[in-house]
Amino acid sequence: MSEDIRVRHITEADWGAIVAMESRAYAGLGLSEGRAALRSRADASPSTCFVLDVGAQPAGxxxxxxxxxxxxPDLERAEEAVIPSPFSRNLHLHDIVVTERLRGRGLARHLLNHLTLTAGSRGYERISLIAVGHSEPFxxxxxxxxxxxISPGGYGPHAVYMSKATKRADLLVPSA
Known part of the structure; x- marks a missing residue:
C-alpha cells in the first residue's frame, strides 16, 4: 500500500463516513447503533477516539x-456522562472498523497500536472490549x-468480554 496512512482525532466532517462504516460492519449482526449513540461515545472521550485516513479519505x-x-456501553442508549479517567483505569475499546476494501492490510493493527500507546500515556492500566461475531480468536x-x-448482554449470542494490560508510558522511561 503506497498511500499515506494517518491516525487523527475525529472531526465533524468524519461522521457521515463513520456512520456508514459502522452500519456496514455491524448491521448484519444486529449491532448497529446509529449516529447519535456513536457520537455520544466519541464525545465522552474525544482524546481516545480516532479516524484512520488512507490517502485523503477516512478508511477506518x-x-x-x-x-x-x-x-x-449499552448499545441501546447513548452515553449520558463522561467517566473521568482518575476513577477508571480501564479504557474500553467500543468500536474498531476498517472499510471493507482495505481489510487484511494491517490497518486495524495500526489503529490498535495507536490506541495502546495513547492509553499507556494517559495512565490507563487496561484496555477492554467485547469480541462480537466470533472474533475472540482475533x-x-x-x-x-x-x-x-462477565456476560455482555445485548452484544449478540457469541459476545465475549476481554481485556489486556497496557504498558504505562511512565513505566517505559528509564529513571535518572
Whole structure:
C-alpha cells in the first residue's frame, strides 16, 4: 500500500463516513447503533477516539472511552456522562472498523497500536472490549484474555468480554 496512512482525532466532517462504516460492519449482526449513540461515545472521550485516513479519505475509525473494568456501553442508549479517567483505569475499546476494501492490510493493527500507546500515556492500566461475531480468536492473538464471568448482554449470542494490560508510558522511561 503506497498511500499515506494517518491516525487523527475525529472531526465533524468524519461522521457521515463513520456512520456508514459502522452500519456496514455491524448491521448484519444486529449491532448497529446509529449516529447519535456513536457520537455520544466519541464525545465522552474525544482524546481516545480516532479516524484512520488512507490517502485523503477516512478508511477506518476507533471509539474508546473510560469504563470501569467489567462494564461496557449499552448499545441501546447513548452515553449520558463522561467517566473521568482518575476513577477508571480501564479504557474500553467500543468500536474498531476498517472499510471493507482495505481489510487484511494491517490497518486495524495500526489503529490498535495507536490506541495502546495513547492509553499507556494517559495512565490507563487496561484496555477492554467485547469480541462480537466470533472474533475472540482475533483478539486473543492480540493479547486480549476472555473473562468468562462477565456476560455482555445485548452484544449478540457469541459476545465475549476481554481485556489486556497496557504498558504505562511512565513505566517505559528509564529513571535518572
Amino acid at each position: 475509525y476507533l471509539l474508546a472511552l473510560p469504563y470501569p473494568a467489567g462494564r461496557y 483478539w486473543s492473538a492480540r493479547g486480549f484474555t476472555a473473562h468468562p464471568g
